[in-house]
Amino acid sequence: MSTPLIENISGPAAKKYAQRRAAKGKPIRFKPREDSVGPRPGWVTYALLSIVLIASVFPLYYTAILGSSTRTEIAQSALPRLFPGPNLLDNIIAIVSNHQIDFWMSALNSIIVAVVVSAATVFFSTLAGFSFAKLGFRGKNGLYVFVIATLVIPMQLGTVPMFIMMNEFGWIDSLAALIVPSLVGAFGVFWMTQYLKEALPYELIEAARVDGASVLRTFWSIALPAARPAAATLALFTFVGSWNEFFWPSVVLRSQKTLPLVIPQLSGAFTADHALIMSGVFLIALPLLVAFVFLGKQLVAGVMAGAVKG
């Protein structure tokens, strides 16, 4: 294979590697990635992709633009400006320092709930997944089918009784009502089971058993490390899901808020001042977007690995 061809298939890094090997007189071991076969597409493809990308990002851009305007500018023109300006920061500061909406407290609540729920979900799901994937016990298949079947139950069916239960526990308007019911879910168990079935060879478990390790020890030293990639993806999805959750918090929270509940509050606090409202929306959408820049690759891999909506 010639180096230009290699570059065309796999990009400049592969070409450099091939040139280095050729300079040393060694054979080029070239294996294109599984999804890098076929000819490079032409500019039309990239033009279409750019349109899709603009459509994905435009609503956020529009939010930043409105957030950096003033209310009079918005009433005069649909697109008050083309680029976000310094006014955005002033508006955001006005939001953060407003006493009607306790922004920092809500952000802290959101973080606490999402972190605790993600950590617990990953731990308990890996535990159950290890058991379903690799341990033998009576009634295993039936129980596993049952777990998957629970996925189709609409959560709204339990909302009214759950509210009554939370009332009995004294958890109305407390974070416990958001955290305790979602410590472990069927989706996580299903996800970890499927992954561990593939990723954990029986030989390893047998070897551990022969060496006299207890089941717990086997889980801790062998299953957990093997589950790490899937666990990271599951944590990511659980975090995003918890962060965006709106229905259940609307039902059980009163004075306490999480970030999604702050958004409808904005329109009450700043009646018809769309510039301020939109800067608040932008501020609340921002943290996850910043995280997405760093973790997006993993999220993409997770969706493509067949992530089902949790």
Add this chain to the structure above:
Amino acid sequence: MTSQTAATRRIGFSRNLSRWDIKVSPYLYISPFFLSFAIFGLFPIVFNIWVALHDWDRRLGQGDFVGLDNFTWVLNQPAFWTALQNTFSIFVLSLVPQLILALIIAAILDQNLRTKTFWRMGVLVPFVVMPVASAMIFSQVFGQFGLVTPLMHELGWFSDVDSPFFHNRFLSHVAIATMIIFRWTGYNALIFLAAMQTVPRDMYEAATIDGAGRARQFFSITIPSIRPTMIFVVLTMTIGGLQVFDEARVFDGAGTGGTGQGGADNQWLTTVLYLFNLGFGDWQDRMGQAAAVAWLFAAVIIFFTLLNFFVTRAISTSTSKPTRASRLAAKRLSEKGRTR
């Protein structure tokens, strides 16, 4: 007692312990899930029957046993039927364009692109925007000073109304469907892309040699190959799409600003929003009736899920009867794609 017997006893004890360990541990490890499901999944569902059969006020608690009165009350509410119609209308308006767009985007992405990950991340951006936030953004886009209404007024459409999208029933459904399309299209495109990548490349090569064009290849190879994934996506979108709440609640600036009740004439009232208003709204605390709505709603979801499943399967088998071998191959491929 000699030391020998003590030693044998200890061996026996540890062997018993490890046998017990192997027997009990598996059940112990799955118990957190089943415990949690029993308390927060199964019990509420059973309890929901009890609540639905009683007069139950959110503040006063349990009242008299009323039998099926809550159900008849709900079924006699025009708002309940309006909500069902709206939910269905929004669902159809969002599902069809979403599927078509997702398929096209996936087909474009399924090439040997430069900076693959960048483009894939790009289509997933809407997925990490809080649904409530995107609802707020789009209610601005479709609002009086937004991007669409001034244009419509220029063209002389709905010029008698300030904000037609908050007034006209069909237009409000279009706006809410747009939010759902924005959020889920990229996500589903990536799921389709994962399925498309399991299609062997030499099939396309063979088709090219046979003189099939791009479009022909797409309809004769790609679509049949990812059929199981399409059924799966339609099913998940049905279950999720009928539960639309966030967007409808925030569309007119819920909370203390707007009413968040689904419009002055229930134009965009959805079933879950109706349940919310009944049980937890600002003026009503009808928990018994809300529980009845929950049951009716669950029945609707199960009905549509099954209907969808059979319709999609019928469509996918009637268009071109695939041979048993190709069906099996498709199944194998889809399984591979899902567990990879």
